[in-house]
Amino acid sequence: MTERDRNKSDNGAEDAGAEAGLEALFDEARRSPPAPSRTLLARIEADARALQTPARGAVTGAGGRLRGWWRLLGGAPGIGGLATSAVLGFWIGFAPPAALDALDDSLSPLTGAAEDVNAALPEDGFGWTMAEAEG
């Protein structure tokens, strides 16, 4: 065995020893981890209680039903949209804007035609009154 081989072998053995020693320390560290104090656990549980919302199943009675309706109508965005459309509809009916008059004018041929059709209907209601008279 040359000097170089001997050194290599020594280094290998030394490294194996260091590896085994380190693994032994890791094993001991795994077996006996530092444990949290009771005070820390109590602080963590107190935080949890402070941040916890009440159980969903506990919501009953009128408040619960109201919340049910609220959710059914889409919550705040849904209720907001519903209120906006109601106010807008009421306002258009109460004081129609000028643009709506112009729209009415543009539709008047159709409206007029409908009136003409009504005027052209026979007064006897397509013979219905005649049939009654004959009867």
Place this chain on the structure above:
Amino acid sequence: MDAMQNRTDAAQAEADADLLARYAAGDAAAARLLSARLTPRLYAHAVRVLGDTAEAEDVTQEAMLRLWRIAPDWRRGEAQVSTWAYRVVANLCTDRLRRRPATPLEAVAEPSDPAPGPEALLQAQARDAALQQALNTLPARQRQAVVLRHIDGLGNVEIAQVLQIGIEAVESLTARGKRALKAALAGRRDELGYEDD
């Protein structure tokens, strides 16, 4: 064996997620059970990485506080609760280590408590202290990776998720970390009770 371990890990992850969902739904007992499962692991990790029990307590409490806050918005299946918590602890530890003044390696490599004698050094407590002193010499990321892999027992995939790096980077960090630990402990083998083969 690996498949069995994977099934066990999956069952543990499911149990954690169930408890978090129960907590979010208002179940008071769920918080205590989940805390009992997670706190010891997070605290032990923080102690090993920071080398300071008071700081480790603060970090653990802060991580659990964030877990309670996120509980109502937790999206099941996207991450494991324990992995998420480890990640928060790792980030908090990194922040604290960065804020610390740089310490010369030779200052931390030596035991802070003078050796009381060879007999006492053979005790487990002394060996544990030696490991902690050696860990303290490692750069922050190497230290975290070594602790997660060799003491907390996490797999490389989970460590990559915790440290938000690639698996190859995890392998590199743990390998360099172990080499540095062996070098830091090299002169203390006899006093720590193990010798070269």
